[in-house]
Amino acid sequence: MQRANRDDREEEIEAAAYRLLEEHGFAGAGMQAIARAARASNExxxxxxxxxxGLFRALIMRNASLPCAALEQAHGRGERGLxxxxxxxxxxxxxxxxxxxMALNRAAAADDTGELGRTLAEAGRQACAPKFGRVMQEAQATGELARSRxxxxxxxxxxAELWLTLLVGDxxxxxxxxxxxxLTAEEIGLRNARALDDLSRLYPPADADPPA
Structure with missing residues (x-):
């Protein structure tokens, strides 16, 4: 099967898995049911x-890849730091x-093996934090954030950890x-802007005016 065709089929299978997960929960989203819903073979x-x-691990990894792809695209455009x-x-x-x-978090909570929970952690902050750390290093190098305090x-x-906490919170x-x-797109944009403003106020570069 060509790569493009397989990608399309994977999206159909994963969409079916999400539908069944929403309708029947993790226990009711079995491989045979997903295969039937996606009109795919069990094999x-x-x-x-x-x-x-493994299927739900793939769902987690695909979902978690979105911000990493956005980061790479921003770097590809020459953007750096904040x-x-x-x-x-x-x-x-x-x-x-x-x-x-949300569906994946509920699935992880219902997974008795704990493997999905570990995958969520590995694909989430554990995978992204080092990349965001490098972005913070860029911000320090360009004088946007303090190197010392x-x-x-x-x-x-x-x-990076502070920014994630300010952004996501509870x-x-x-x-x-x-x-x-x-949240609406506007609310999400405002939340991110506020998190970056708070970060800049807490760690201004050495030559910046002190925070009010």
Whole structure:
């Protein structure tokens, strides 16, 4: 099967998996049911994904790839430092709060093996944080953020963790429990802008005016 055709079939299979996950939960989204819903053979699903856990791992990895792709595209356009995060932040937050992400979080909670939860962690902050750390290093190199504060070095990874905390906060928990509705694109953009403003105020470069 040609790569383009396989990509199309994978999208159809994964869309069917999300539908069944939404309708029947993780326990009811079995390989045979997904194959029927996607009009694919059982053999195809097992050959491509191995088993149910492998299929849901693929869903997690595809979903988590969106902000990484946006980061690479921003770098490809020559953007560096905080300019990258102005683009990537909304993509990241949109992905984390999407219906698909909520479905995957619920699936991980229902997975008795714990493997999906580990995959979520590995594909989430553990995978993205080093890349965001390099972006923070760029921001320090271009004079957008402080290299040191109170006589101590400011580590790029700490800046990345702080930005992620400012950006995401407890929104994922509130979304997955139904406490809040999906955020609009405008709300997500404002949230990212506020997170970057707070980060810049907390760690201004040495020659900047002190925060008010």
């Amino acid at each position: 195809t699903l097992y050959r491509w994904y191995g088993d149910k856990t 300019a990258v995060l102005r683009v990537v932040g909304p993509v990241l937050l949109t992905m984390l709060l999407s219906d698909r992400a 109170d006589g101590c070095d400011v580590l790029p990874r700490d800046l 929104l994922q928990m509130r979304r997955v429990t139904g406490a809040i509705p999906p």
